Amino acid sequence: QIQLVESGGGVVQPGGSLTLSCAASGFTISGYGMHWLRQAPGKGLKWVAFIQFDGSDENYVDSVKGRFTVSRDFSKNMLYLQMNSLRVEDTAVYYCAKYNWNDVGWFDPWGQGTLVTVSS
Amino acid sequence: QSALTQPASVSGSPGQSITISCTGTSSDVGAYNYVSWYQQFPGKAPNLIIFGVTKRPSGVSNRFSGSKSGNTASLTISGLQIEDEADYYCNSYTRSKTWVFGGGTKLTVL
Secondary structure (H helix, E strand, C coil), X not given: CCEEEXXXXXXECCCCCEEEEEEEECCCHHHCEXXXXXXXCCCXXXXXXXXXXXXXXXXXXXXXXXXXXXXXXXXXXXXXXXECCCCHHHCEEEEEEEEEECCCEEEEEECXXXXXXXXX | CCCXXXXXXXXXXXXXXXXXXXXXXXXXXXXXXXXXXXXXXXXXXXXXEEECCCECCCCCCCCEEEEEECCEEEEEECCCCHHHCCEEEEEEECCCCCEEEECCEEEEEC
């Protein structure tokens, strides 16, 4: 059974840093691209970041470029999102998702999410 | 990286059919067949219901179907059921090698 479990969310002051983790089971992340997505309270879904299975490609939404970094630990089958210089507008539930590919791509499954609150 | 355009809300009665539109541009929806749709219940993570514009994952009811014409994709739910009441989001890959979601549509089953 493929499962993703996020952790590491919490309350942080503006300008602070936080690292989110995503534990994968039922598959090896070294074989798949992985995404981070977020949803501000009461708002819609937003794509945040992507890392290709072999690390050959990374991309970020403009609003987090230079502040957020995606990384992986294959030995632990874990995905991470390092978030620096956090802003109030980064407050959201953050989800990790497996990227599936068969001529077209899609996000499935998603983790249950972890809440990040940026507030003074 | 502008969001795709979806109606904020749609409604229908049990047994009816509804369609949710998702309008993008020639740089996203119109450029690729990478449109996917997600269903989200309150307080829950999104679940995939359509990928590759028209494909349905195993386990998803055949009452859900997808299509695309030009820069607009659509999700149709036929034979509406009370349990279909949820938020629905479309997503597309873009020429900028990013992904973009629609603003979401709240489906109310009256």
